[in-house]
Amino acid sequence: MIKPITHDQTFLSQPSQPATAMDAATVTDLLDTLRANREICVGMAANMIGSHRRIIVVAMGVLPVAMINPVITDKADAYHTQEGCLSLTGERPTTRYRSITVTFENAQFQSQTQTFTGFVAQIIQHEIDHCDGILI
Ligand SMILES: CSCC[C@H](NC=O)C(=O)O
Numbered sequence: 001m002i003k004p005i006t007h008d009q010t011f012l013s014q015p016s017q018p019a020t021a022m023d024a025a026t027v028t029d030l031l032d033t034l035r036a037n038r039e040i041c042v043g044m045a046a047n048m049i050g051s052h053r054r055i056i057v058v059a060m061g062v063l064p065v066a067m068i069n070p071v072i073t074d075k076a077d078a079y080h081t082q083e084g085c086l087s088l089t090g091e092r093p094t095t096r097y098r099s100i101t102v103t104f105e106n107a108q109f110q111s112q113t114q115t116f117t118g119f120v121a122q123i124i125q126h127e128i129d130h131c132d133g134i135l136i
Pocket residue numbers: 040041042043044045083084085086087122123126127130
C-alpha cells in the first residue's frame with residue numbers, strides 16, 4: 001500500500017527498532033511507496049512512512065531492493081558530498097564512504113552480506129542514518 005511521507009522532524013529524529021517477520025507488511029508498503037515516488041526518490045527508510053522499524057529500500061537497477069536490519073560492517077574511502085532528502089527541503093553537506101559492506105536480511109528475512117560501491121552505497125548510508133534518527 002502506498003503511504004504518505006512524513007516530514008515531522010521530531011518523529012524522524014527518533015531511532016528505529018529492529019524489524020522482525022511481523023513487519024513484512026511494512027516492507028511491502030515501503031517498496032510500494034518508493035515505486036510510487038521513484039521519479040523523485042532513490043531510497044526510503046520505514047520511518048518516512050511512519051514506522052520506527054529498521055527497514056530500508058534502495059533503488060538498484062530496475063527494482064527497488066529491501067534491506068532489513070542493515071548494519072555496515074566495513075567501510076572505506078570517505079568523501080564529502082551534498083544530499084537532498086524527500087523529508088526535507090534543500091541539499092546539505094554529508095560525509096560518505098565509497099565502499100561499504102552491509103549485513104542485512106532480504107525481503108524473505110534471509111540474512112546476507114554484500115559489498116556496495118558508488119551511488120548505491122551512498123543511498124544505503126543515507127537510509128541507515130534515517131534508521132538511527134539522523135537527518136542530513
Ligand atoms: C543520495 S541519498 C538520497 C536519498 C533520498 N531518500 C530519502 O531518504 C532521496 O533523495 O531519494
